[in-house]
Amino acid sequence: MLRLALVPLTLLLSNATMAQSLPSVIGARAVMTTWSDPLEALGTLRAEESVTLSATVTDIIAEINFRDGEQVEEGQLLIRLKDAEEQAQLRASQALREERLNASNRASQLQDRNLAARADVEDSRSRLRQADADIQAIEAQLANYQIKAPFSGRVGFRNISIGALVTPGMELVTLDKLDIMQLDFGVPEVFLGRLSPGLMLNTTTAAYPDEVFSGEIATIGTRVDPVTRSVSVRAELENSDGRLRPGMLMKVIVQQRVRDTIVIPEAAIEPSGDRHFVMLIEQTDDTTRLARREVAIGERRNGEVEILEGLAPDDLIVVHGLQLARDGQEARLIGIVDDETGIRALLEADR
Template sequence: MHLPFHRRLLTRIALIPIALLLSHVTYAQTAPSVIGTRAVMTTWSDPLEALGTLSADESVTLSATVTEIVSEINFQDGEQVEEGRLLIRLEDAEEQALLRASQALREERRNASGRASQLQQRNLAARADVEDSQSRLRQADADIQAIEAQLANYQIKAPFSGRVGFRNISVGALVTPGMDLVTLDKLDVMKLDFSVPEVFLGRLSPGLMLNATTAAFPDDIFSGDIATIGTRVDPVTRSVNVRAELDNADGRLRPGMLMEVIVQQRVRDTIVIPEAAIEPSGDRHFVMLIEQLDGSTRLAQREVKIGERRNGEVEILEGLAADDLIVVHGLQLARDGQEARVIGIADDETGIRALLEADR
């Protein structure tokens, strides 16, 4: 039995949207839209976190060793000074007078010794007289050296190059032995002291890199390395003290600052991918590779072995090579062996959100 022509025509027209819909569904199933990313080879490490305190590479509080009045101050608060610079001079008029008297006596004895030597050469003086005059000259030299050593106590100089602190004295002030006069700190390199549990002792070694941050400069990271590891473990806390050195050429760091320390343990080069690209299945992990085969783009599931996870990234120990292209967005619809439409490749400059907005 044959249907009339107009009914057959209507039936065919009605089936066209259904066929188009089925075709669209089939295409959506076989060609999902995905965003890819590259597996990258990068330097990776296991972080060990601690809190540390900064101290200057060299630090001293200068004080007087004699009781005397300040006669001269040669620095300003916070000034950078060079090694050997005279910072404070104490009143030394009496010692200078003693020095001049001793120098005059030495000159007198030098002349006497010279005359005695000339007489002895002409056999007009005994050798014993010459030796006595030379001995008195040496005594005068020794007296001058003693006075000069005493005068050094009246001149307070910088023992090393560094930055002085606040000046808390004035000219005319009376100072006494042990009285704090000014601080001096060498700040171009800073010492960072912190402690770590003894269980990590085997992973630490001099030269190991670390990063440190401080609340004073929250956006900056200060890099350094471990200089010394303590020789003893605290029997109460079961921790070992560690000292690192940080470069401080710009002088921003100050002694006493609290620093958050991250020691980079087991530094190695490894493959790293976004954690969002991992598909877990029990205790196994998979990624979806994007492969170009015969002019088409297909997906291929691959099992990987993962290592450390950190800040949205995961270390790949086995299963991927550098520059492998994997799916990072669209895994819900991605199936092994399917053709795929790659919207774009996410990297440090172009994020997933930007690629999705550009594809609208």
């Protein structure tokens, strides 16, 4: 009876010793993800539409209808200059037109009764057309006294006051359309063949260091600078919240050769000369066994590496414990890293 009791105890001790002798490894899944080759550059933001409004006549400001930084609509009256003299000329011309219209109508009625010559009728109509032309000319002059927004946008600082005398060309206020921002940057000509309109890019700025702004290439310049050997590129970025401003310096990362590829942690790669290997974890109901497999790698980026050949999505590979791992050997799988659980957390939980 004593001998029968010792047999299973010996087996248990033997199994425990064997489990402790197995190399401990941590695994990671090969994932299929979108990958691209980044091209970095520096660019400057500009508004989609930008203008500095100025006067075309000399006169005194009579009315200002905006505040600093206000959003204005297309056609909104921003500044009106004193136009009393021009308004008086317009009223005089309108009165003259009414007089000539009445004269033309009387001449037409007399001709209908054969009491007036046809030449008199034509003369009266000609004078009426002249009066119409005079009114249009005065109205065109009056438009110069009203400075309106040519498009919807945001005005800058107001550095003028009512009663100030303005002259032609004098800068009165800036107006920028900020809903869409244009980003201009240069790219070396060797990358010209990789660029095309519609290519996506990400940008960052020191003003918002923790945020990434996305956009796409809109236009590629038609000429290469013979001095810098670069081509100008213009991209468009959404700016509905108005945080981006003209003149900002932006760091640009163009996403070239966008593709779906298999990616694994770079720590899983075992280099051997010009060849690269990974340790595959093969699991069955009873055992966890390691298998060395050669892979072809592509780009490396931020601790990850692109796998061109040798792995399939969801393959389980060793990312920690490679020093003791051998091809064909059984192993003890501590856990699998993911977005929420790292190697350190798995090691601490295994203590």
